Amino acid sequence: MIHAYTRFRITLTLKSLAQLVARLRSSGEIVLLALGPAILGLLGCVALPPMFAASYPLFPALGLLLLHAALMTLPAALLLPRLLPAQVRAWLYPLPVPSGLLLRTSMLVAGLLVAPLALAYIGSLAIWMAQGQRPDWLLPGRAIGATLLSLLLTWAATSGLLYRAALLPPAPRMRTLQPGAATYAPHPRPGWPMLWYRLFWLPLWRRGSLAGPRQALLLAGTLIAIALWMAGPALLPKVGGAVLASVLLVLLVHEADDALRTQLARLQTATARLPLDPRVLGRRARLSLLAGLALPPSLLTVAGLAAQAWGHPAGRLYLALAWSVAPLLVMTPSFTPRGRMGLVAFSIMLLCAIGSKV
């Protein structure tokens, strides 16, 4: 018979994971469609680090395994605020739960989180062990043992993280108070820039939102990929640069558009009682987003001119498509999530195909 506390924590974990999967579903499907074979290849290599560590003498091998387990625990550490949200911790903490039960529950929940990794290890081990010609460094017995040890270390570390999180009181709510109490000095600035900043920019960065950092990372990645592609370093094949820049460009537009649509839906209740026209607000927000999303194609245009990439018809076609992606995705009305995913995937494939000819 499972204790009610344990059952609750399992349900909470499964719900949190389901929410995360739903949140990442469309982007994940796009990435799978565009980079499916590469991801399968990476999954095949997931047990490679512990297997390789096993070829070293005992102490260096243990060090490498500990490092690998720590890296594998990182996703659980990053997901902790979702797995045990602050508002749940606030009322969970005072419950009289014995520490033994807390530990067993944490181990069980950690097991749930580590289970997909265990499956990936099994698949990866099977691929490497079934090879007719194994590399010299691969010692089957030690490799399996090392992978198992790495998995157990990851499980133990994840259990520890969950146990500690459930044991500690939640952070005080008033941490939002800035140093020193401040009196209010009115600065009402009418106009669109103020509205955009308060209603669309700030929510990207506040209250634990990851939308802002995600978009910033994608923007930086896209600009770097474009610069690398056009610079054409010897280490990066031209086609690789084109594919990377194309995928990141479309994902950036998709992510930014998704965040904008979410925020517009979130604002519906608030704007209904304020003297704001939601249609005008939405139109202006989309135009502002398009202005921001013009940065990567602008860099592409300039860098491509310098690299004389737009001399061929394929180059000019790619440039036209790169400029069209943002208006196409941002101005297209919402339809089914799968239809949207199809449009995004089609944009990626088209850009990758034409980009590889540039």
Next chain:
Amino acid sequence: MNANALVEVEQLGFHFKTRSVFHGLDLRLAPGLTWLRGRNGRGKTTLLKLLGGALAPSGGSIRLGGLDSRRDALAYRGHSFYCGGEAPDLDWLRTDEWLDLHLSLYPGADMSVLQAGLDGFHIGEIARQLVAGLSLGQYKKLQLALALALQVRLLLIDEPFNGLDAQAIELLQDALARREAARDCCIVLTSHLPLRVAPTCVLDLDGQAGVL
């Protein structure tokens, strides 16, 4: 019925998915303080939201000084303010940003009244705190301080005394008494507690025709 009515509600209909709230409701509200009463679930908050333009009626009309809540929605909402709700819906803003946003959308607010309200409610020093981090009472005080400073023609205040300390209740009652005496706008207020200030009009939804 009132001859110098500022707010005119005619044949108002409103239905939630699961139940009907109003059907053929007629009201006339004059400048001054209207105390809206009624048992829980009678539709007091719904009526305030309808009057504030936050909900759209399914039938009939609401006019504020000739402005129709649907046809002239933006102008209507610019002249009315709904003060209610216990959870902030713009919860990513700091208190100063929240106030600035509202002040820019409702020009002409009396800044001295706002400052006096913030000081009087003892929330003058929370400017850099997120509205989501405020307590229930602090958020209510913030909304009230703003509401009392706005130059709107229709002020809708939902259960203002819930969560307020004794001193804040005194301050609010005084402010309401001043506004009632000035008769410069129409204040509709819901409260289960008796008011110290005599309202201009009492509207009891329990006995009102058109309330289902």
